[in-house]
Amino acid sequence: MTTNSRKPSDGPIHAVPAVGRIATPDGGRLWAERIGSGSPVVLLHGAGMDSRLWDAVVPELARRHDVIRYDARGLGRSTPPDKPFSDTEDLRVVLDHFGLRQAALVGLSMGGETALDFTLAHPDRVTALALVGASVSGHVWPRSTELSAYTRARREHETATLAELELAIWAAMGRTAPGGELIETMVAANAERRVVSEQHCVISAGRDAEPHLGEIAAPTLVVHGEHDHPEIAVIAERLVTDIPNSRGETIADADHYLPLRTPERLTELLLSYLP
Template structure:
């Protein structure tokens, strides 16, 4: 277990692949941890340095008092990459991880040479919606949201498989404080203007059955960045890396190859 002590927060992280390879950094979604990417990594090319971490309040990272700001989440990623001496990475962010990716690219372009914005947007939902979710978690815990979250996360076909129980369990293992803290960060974020100023290789990935960030919303954000590309994964929900890991890895690998990040 590797933990980066950043002072006000301790982030659990893991490095796989080639320690001297080109870095690819993965940031997880709300209510998951770095295991989100477990099934994708074996299908990626050799020669890459694969860095994953748990967002604050998630997984094995520490749980500061809520609420959190998006600025704090971006700063966490920035300080972790500085600690690991990472430059020119491709940053893969899913959902809230994709918001962090956008903010980090605006702030520290020296750290990022390419973005993969997966099942995310410049703005997700409304502040009122997130306040309702925070109130529900603070009142009754994550169990009260679990079934509705599974519907947003996964396609109908995947929800009919036994594997759904693992992901419901992962959600319930997260800290209610951490979950509510990150909800507050999303509620306060609108990146339409800063993201429209980005000029770097960008890939958008969406799921056709995503109930959290519908494909049109993802495409709208990707279109803010000139020269970006977009990939729609059919019969996949909010976590296509879970439902279709091999296909997800293929889309990601093609992007990495196209921008010359390996090979």
């Protein structure tokens, strides 16, 4: 990917998307897009998705921000891993590639977990957090039949079942709700890819954000959809309670795929909160 030559502290000058792949030290290539002008914001999608999750948010957000989104390792247009990798290290590579010493991070689900872990590891590089339907490393999920089936499908590489459960559990509002067609397309395209990616993603032994949420100094917006899985609301409450400078918002008419279900409301919140 070509970038304009400027110091990391200079303001962004991208009026049209700069699109390409970023090389990682271990041989991977991450698809990324950069567009907009203003303070930098990096968008991180969830497992089984790709950066198309943000399609309806990027145009308005880019009017006031330097917006970067990328496909996580092995998903979307990024290359599949063939050796161990770290999602937090990939995020660092993206920031360094674009010459950004600091940025705000907006992460959904797995992307929120990555953003939290990165913030704890590199607090000086994060200006603000927006956690959307976020998971958090170290959280113990309750037992349930549907979640057990979901975990089993991931473990046993039953990709067709995994895609069906992804839609049933996390896209509960269905195909007729806003964004439904794109959600189904992303889930189908990434079901096999996510299994391969998760096999190679290395989670360090000390990666356990939940007991350390009180150490996060970055201002944090916590958002979840009214129709998301009930445990996401539990996690959201924990995040707001434990992160010192945080604020919580619940959005009606949205499930886990909130950026495609209610993009206008989410964008409004992001624009009002991000520096």
